[in-house]
Amino acid sequence: MRLIRSVTILSMLFPAAAFGHGEASNPAASAARSIDFPDTNEYLTIVVDPHTHSVFSDGHVWPRIRIGEALRDGLDAIAITEHLEYQPHLADIPHRDRNRSYQQAVEAAGTSELVVIAGSEITRSAPVGHMNALFIQDANKLVQFGEPTDASDVSANYERANQWPAQEAVVNANAQDAFVFWNHSWWSDRTPNARTELTDFHKNNIEKGLLHGIEIANGGTYSEESFQIALDNDLTLIGVSDVHNLIDWDYTPHEGGHRPVTLVFAKEKTQAAIREALFDQRTVVWFKNLLVGREKVLTPLLEASLTLKSAAYAGTSEVVVVSLSNQSDADLQLLNTTRHTFVGGADLIEVPAHDTFQFGVKRAEKSPNLTLKFDVQNALSAPKQHPSIQFSTQLAEQIRPAD
16 A cells, blocks of 8 residues: 555655656747748758767767757657767667667657657768668668677777678668668768768668668758768758757757758658658758758748848838738848848848848839848858749739828
């Protein structure tokens, strides 16, 4: 009887989730930190973080925490991609099944709408480097680890696992219909200048159709070289947090920061649709206040984000007051490329995230129509190349003040 009473008291003080089981707590997205971009005319905009870690490799939190963070950040999908070969916590958390982290994450997601993607990180030294494989069926088939002779000897176990050729791991991932992308390609002792170098290993796998994407943003780094390599080799653009600690520690969303993510433009919010969109290269990377994507994908997002809310004469003057509305998380920086001039400022304006910006326009010529064209300065459709966006509207008669 005393045991039952103790359990009852404990359950009142500490719900089941507090013991690390069941669904993640705080499932509702926080408006202050939620990553929010509008859908385009053709696709849903799916917010994905496809590269994260937990204590099942070299991360420092349980998978359930990753799910709770994703829910609070308003993510639509997440992959916890544990290192297969590098297992620094193996002595404390022994696990022969490399699918265990994914299973824990699915349990934590519970009945939420968060899509949990099965993934793993193939981990090798240079020149191969690291690669993530998403949508896998069995992580155990991507590693040959063997029984650890000493679980506390992390280096020895890593070296033993590395004896299995990386090419075999890539082939096995593709045999599971995985989407494979190259991680933080600028992290290598071979490239101390932090520049991405396309190796023979990566070239061969791209040519064989076994390597499908490349990270152009990871953590606090954006790589222009990786962006160009993606364009030159038809690779999908990927942005990730690669978080190991708490998201709040590394990206301070409580102070207005956010994790880098991949915006995936899919027909529906399902694993199959996300996978199809990734293979079709329908992605935009959201890194700090920068949007990076191929023009055919990036432009529809910008058009969905920015709306010409109104344009009308200011009283009896020839000045047109324009209001632009921004439905995205980016503070969009617009450079005027027309002959019109702006009242009260130069050619560069900023439309704050989820807000409206109003400005006056002195037209270059008299016309019943107004056309504005801008280069979006914090968006890139190619290295050092900014996409354009245009607005056209018909102006009403001048509004005269009442007598």
